[in-house]
Every structure is written in structure tokens, then in C-alpha cells.
Amino acid sequence: AAGVIQSPRHLIKEKRETATLKCYPIPRHDTVYWYQQGPGQDPQFLISFYEKMQSDKGSIPDRFSAQQFSDYHSELNMSSLELGDSALYFCASTPRAYTEAFFGQGTRLTVV
Amino acid sequence: KQEVTQIPAALSVPEGENLVLNCSFTDSAIYNLQWFRQDPGKGLTSLLLIQSSQREQTSGRLNASLDKSSGRSTLYIAASQPGDSATYLCAVITQGGSEKLVFGKGTKLTVNP
Numbered sequence: 165a166a167g168v169i170q171s172p173r174h175l176i177k178e179k180r181e182t183a184t185l186k187c188y189p190i191p192r193h194d195t196v197y198w199y200q201q202g203p204g205q206d207p208q209f210l211i212s213f214y215e216k217m218q219s220d221k222g223s224i225p226d227r228f229s230a231q232q233f234s235d236y237h238s239e240l241n242m243s244s245l246e247l248g249d250s251a252l253y254f255c256a257s258t259p260r261a262y263t264e265a266f267f268g269q270g271t272r273l274t275v276v
Numbered sequence: 277k278q279e280v281t282q283i284p285a286a287l288s289v290p291e292g293e294n295l296v297l298n299c300s301f302t303d304s305a306i307y308n309l310q311w312f313r314q315d316p317g318k319g320l321t322s323l324l325l326i327q328s329s330q331r332e333q334t335s336g337r338l339n340a341s342l343d344k345s346s347g348r349s350t351l352y353i354a355a356s357q358p359g360d361s362a363t364y365l366c367a368v369i370t371q372g373g374s375e376k377l378v379f380g381k382g383t384k385l386t387v388n389p
Contacts, residue, residue, distance in 0.1 A: 197377075206381045209376040262308060265367075265377060267312070268319055274318070
């Protein structure tokens with residue numbers, strides 16, 4: 165069965181650089197979520213999209229932006245990276261609201 | 277604001293033991309509760325989803341129960357195996373407009389051979 169695909173799996177960036185994370189949801193899933201998980205922390209909600217429109221926003225820094233494209237894939241753009249942005253970034257998708265969420269394997273971002 | 281608590285934070289058991297992981301949430305107005313497994317540095321694997329109208333769900337050696345009115349859920353693992361060693365997270369979606377999952381901090385389970 166198809167799963168949520170995230171790329172890249174690992175990313176190393178320097179401070180003040182920009183990073184772009186990609187997410188390909190399960191086919192026919194109309195909602196995509198982004199979460200950030202710091203070391204030893206629980207996942208924190210960043211932003212979500214339903215049918216290519218932003219549907220909810222969490223504690224996402226203004227330096228971060230995201231969008232969902234016509235093919236339903238989503239990208240998280242992170243600028244002016246800080247050391248504290250080092251974390252696992254997860255994408256999840258659901259077939260419709262309030263149903264089972266399926267997570268990708270995550271992108272491990274390291275800012276040096 | 278919804279808060280999810282998981283007890284214990286860590287648990288170490290011998291192989292073959294049955295065990296229970298606990299999850300509590302402060303706002304009982306939820307749509308559903310989902311249990312996940314996470315291996316170190318890896319993604320979240322969905323184990324069980326319980327809708328707010330359901331009392332329990334079973335998958336193999338796993339059984340999850342939900343008592344929405346008291347804000348509690350338990351994950352029961354039967355005949356534990358070393359391969360069950362991982363962090364188990366519960367998460368809820370709260371009624372009120374947001375579709376986001378709110379996670380607990382997880383229970384780190386170690387099953388010793």
C-alpha cells in the first residue's frame with residue numbers, strides 16, 4: 165500500500181540558510197499536516213491544508229511557509245534557519261477530516 | 277486547551293508479560309483518539325484509531341479502550357516481545373474547529389528478552 169513519502173530524509177544546513185521539505189500524501193487523501201518534533205519532544209502541529217487551501221495553523225514561525233500544490237504534494241519552506249530548528253519534520257495525510265492520520269518517515273533537519 | 281498526558285513515561289518489562297499503557301486528556305470533547313508507535317529517529321506508525329463513539333479497538337495483540345467521559349484511554353499489549361520496544365504515543369483530535377492531533381509525550385517501552 166502506498167504511504168506518505170517525504171524528501172529528503174536527511175538535510176544538513178547552515179544557520180541563516182533556507183531549506184525546502186517535500187511531502188507526497190497517500191493518493192486520494194485530501195488533507196496534509198506538518199508537524200515538528202524536537203529531540204525528546206512530542207510532535208507539535210505546524211500547519212495543515214485541505215484541498216490545497218490552508219485549513220489550520222499552529223505554532224509555525226513567520227520564517228516558515230508552506231503550500232499544497234495542484235497534485236496535492238506539499239512543501240514546507242524554512243528560511244533564516246536557526247540552530248533551534250533542528251528537528252524531525254513529519255508530514256501526515258488523512259483521507260478526510262477527523263479520520264486516521266498516516267505519517268511519513270520524516271525529514272531530519274540539522275542546522276549547524 | 278487540550279492537554280494529553282501519558283503514564284508511565286518509561287516502562288521496562290520481561291518478554292511475555294502483558295502490559296497497559298495509559299493516556300489521559302483534559303477535554304473530553306474529542307472526535308477520535310489514535311495510538312502510534314515510534315522507533316528511535318523514525319516515523320510514526322499508526323496502531324489503532326478509536327472514534328469518539330467507540331469503546332475499544334483491537335489489532336492482533338493490541339487492544340485500545342476509550343472512556344471519553346473520564347478522558348482516558350488505555351493500550352493493552354498482550355504477550356510482549358522484544359520487537360515491541362519503542363515509544364508509544366497517543367493523540368487526540370478535539371472538537372471545536374481544529375483538525376490537528378494533540379500528542380502526549382509518549383511512553384518508552386523496553387521489553388527485555
